[in-house]
Every structure is written in structure tokens, then in C-alpha cells.
Amino acid sequence: MKEDMKYLYWLNSVEGIGFKAMMVLKKYVGSGSDIYHTPEHDLRWFLNERQLTALVNRRKEWDVDGEFEKLKQEKIAFYPYGSPGYPEKLLSLPSPPAALYLKGSFPDANTPAVALIGTRKCSGYGSAMAKQLGALLAERGIVVVSGMARGIDGIGQRAVCGAGGATYAVLGCGVDVVYPPENRQLYEQIERQGEQGGIISEYQPGTPPNAGQFPARNRIISGLSDAVVVIEAKEKSGTMITVDMALEQGREVYAMPGRLVDGLSCGCNRLIKQGAGMIISIEEFVDEILQASKLRLANEIKELKKKAPPAPKATTKEEKLILNFTAEEKQVFSCLDYAPRSLEQISAMNPQISYESLLRILVTFCLRGFAKQMGAGSYYKSDDI
């Protein structure tokens, strides 16, 4: 089997040969080595013209031993469909990946896994929710799968890493290609985690990020998870494609509700109307996921909870913070939202506070990390508290 890997790697590198063709070849021709050594005229029964030409050409230009050696050197593991180690959850997908490339490890099949997905261009609300949810999931030992994209994906995964949890990134390009480049730090962080995280792709190492590949990789994200959570999404978006795939695969779908006027929440609200689980509290949602997963794990957590003294009536960080505020500060803080408001707007909400002290409070908030300034002169509540 091990010997055969290098041939299967070669076969996977042939353009136009996907899962179906690979299965046909395996069934009728045999192992990777057999396929490699079968003369052209015998293969033409199983492949169309284009596939056959690609395969024959690839045979000439591909150095079977050398290329496989390169893969090893780059510490990229190769898992063809059905090989030991290939994630169980993906075996039963309608169109599973013919092979997977991996840096790090696959998520453990017995640990509950949640896919955190959402828009690339998220609002402050979305980013705050992704952070909180990511951190709590990590804390409770739930694995987070996502696409390491801009926006929700990356923010959620960074929060998981920050809380010391396990997170897995499924890419739409080769596992050795960092896309988008601004997530390089996250990429390296996941890479360093080893057992506790992985970078996964069905595309050959070196494949550049092409738009057409991203919808396809979404089926792997949902495939690896037990539940899919949509944090923010427009009504027509890549996130919705992932949701469709998740439903097709029989995964649970949850959505985070938002305001009606907020275009970024329209998709989520629509999903809720269509029957997706509604997240009204992050704590509650995480508990639900744990309940739904293996009872064993839920019991363990319950035991732990019993031992720990009952937490005082959940005072959030935010509530604690407000205790130390002056009356004016409290008032200004209550006017801040995750969506930025301009100084004029905040000022209009607090006509009795002078422009000067308003400015002083806002800039002090920024310096202490309670608020953030966006652009020139708009402020929003920091999503770190």
C-alpha cells in the first residue's frame, strides 16, 4: 500500500481525473502501480479522450519517485480516498475528495466538530460573535473547522488558536499556498499546532487559489463537521453554498440572528426562517452541541462542572468593566455599538455632555482598549471585551 502511494499521487495529479474516474480505474484496473503500468489502449475503455491524453502525457513528464519524495520533504501527508487515516466523515459524502493533502493532523472523529463560516467582509458585530464563539468552543474542547478566509473564518479560527483550541483549515488552493496572504500568521500558528490542528486541501501542493475551487472546498468544511454555524452572510453568497452542501450532507445548520436592516444578517435570518437552529446565546449553543455529541463527553463536562464551584451569576467582562466607570463614561459607553458611529452621532445622543469631555472619554476608551476608532472620527465598541 505504501509503495502504491506514489503512483496514486501521480494519478491524482492528472488533470480531469476526479473521484469517479479514480474509482472506475481502481475497480477495473487495480492498484495505482497497475494503472501506471497499463498500456494506453487498455485504459481507453475507462476514460474519455481528454482524460486519456492527460494521463498519458502526465506519465511522460512526472517523476514518480522524485515528486513523492518532494511531498515528504515538505511534510505534506497524502491520503487517497479510502486509505487508512482518510477522515471517516468524508467517506459518505455525495462526492468525496479523491484525495486529501494534509499538513498537521485531521480532526479526531470522536470529538464534536463545528464549522464556523460567514462573510469575508464582516461587521464589528460579526467579528465580535466569531471571536466569542471561537474562544468558547475552544475552551469546551470542540474542534473548529473553517476555510481560513478573510473575515469570519479567519477571525473565528484565530480566536480558537488564541484560546488554545484545535482548529482545522480547509483551503481552496494547495496546502503550501497561503491564501489570503494576510492570514499568514494564522497559517503558521495552525502549522505549529501539529496534533491540535491541520491544514487540509484536496488540491495538489502549489495549486494557486482559483475562484472555482472555493465552492468545492466548502463541501469538505461542512463534511468534516457535525454542525455548521453561519455568523453573518448576505442572502446570496459563498457561505450559502456551504449551507446547501451541509444540508445535502445531513449536517445541522445554525445561524446567528441579526437586525432586519443589516444586509449582512439577511442570509442568517432567512436560514432561521427556513428552519435552521437559531443561536440566541453562545453558551446555550455550545451546550447543545455537546449534548448532541457523544454522551460520554457531555457527561465528563457535567462532572467537571459539578466539581467547580457554581459560577456567580454570569457577570460578563463588559458588566464588570462598567462598574468602574463614571456616570458620564457609562452613558457614552452605552451609546457605542459594534457598528461604528461617528462623533456627531454619539454627540447627538448625549447632548448634555460637552464636546470636549465626549472626545476625552472616547479617546481614553480607545487608549484603554474598550473602544476602537475607525476611519477618521467614528467609534465602535471593541470586540475584545
Next chain:
Amino acid sequence: MVSLAHRGVLFMDELPECNRDVIEILRQPIEDKKVSIARASGSFTYPADFIFLGAMNPCPCGYFPDQSKCSCSAKDVKRYLSRISGPILDRIDICAEVPRTTIESLNQAKSGTSSGLMRKQVKIARDIQKARYKNTLYHFNADIAVKDISIFCHLEKNEAALMAEIFEEMNLSLRSYHRVLKVARTIADLDESENIKEKHLLEAAHFRLSEGRYWQ
């Protein structure tokens, strides 16, 4: 062309629509108040002491960060904003965002400072500066050289501590640190205050736009 604006105002509307090279070339005149031109026949230096003003939209469609109206992709916005590079932003003292006006506010009676009053305040501030720089080479706060900043923009203990905090938290460069001080000096002058107080520093910090302050 920039030399034509000497002792005046250089206003560039729709700044990001300008060629990147054109914007970048402004670094030297904004900093040194002169412009050097090298040609085959020799190198010439012209005076270029001007007030630089620029106006721009936050994204190609103009609605960002209002997500429900903005039709630009994250990449578009990023590309648009990045046409104003960090070093140029570093040299701009005051940045302000002008939100969309509503029809109600148009109909309401104006409550802000009138131009006439503003003119009086500016006049007073200029007189203060004239008196301050009487026996020096300087005319305005903006002219102060780095070595003299500690003399003219003196900070008391509390203010110095606050400024240190601002420097750390806002990741200021040394250049922008000095520029915040000079702006604070001007705000204090407008306030007819002898010393720079905390509120002046905070207002100056509010006007400084650092790179990457828009959402990712």
C-alpha cells in the same frame, strides 16, 4: 506645480484617483517644504511651503463602511484605501470623516461655530503664535524643528504621561508623535491656553488617522 502653491494651499480632490507616483512624490515637499527636481542640465530646488489638503471617498462606490449599501468587495476597499500609503498618512496632521448628512439636519438651525467667529478665534491664535515666535525663525507651530519641540510644546507631568500612553497605544512613529504635539499646541492656542492640557492632546490624537484603522 507644487512650487506654485508655495505659501498657499494645495488641495487635491479625490486623492486616491491620483496616480500613486504623484501622491508619493509629495513626501519630500510636505516634509521639507521644498521640492528638488533633477534634470540632465542640473538639479534645482524650489520652495514649496504649502498647506496640504486632500479629500477622498472611503471606497470606490463611496458607501463603505455601510455594509448594506456598499457594493465593493473587501479587496476593492483595501486596494482603494491603500493608494494613500502609510508614509503619506503619517505626514497628514488632521483627518476627519464627514458622515452622510440627513435631510433633518439640513432643515435644522445651525448650532456650530460660525465662520465669522472661527475667523476671530484663528486670528487670536495667530497673534499668540506671532508673539511666541517673535525672536525666532519660525512663524507657525508647524514650523517648529524637532530640537525645539520640547521648548515650545512643553508638557507637564500628567500630560507627558498621557502622551507616552498615546504613543504606545496608537503605535505612533516618531514623526507622527511630533506632529501630534504640534497639533495639540495649535488646539491649545485656539483655546487661548498657555500650556498644552490633556484635552488638547486627546483631541489631537483623535484627529490622527493611523493605517489599518478600517476593518480587515
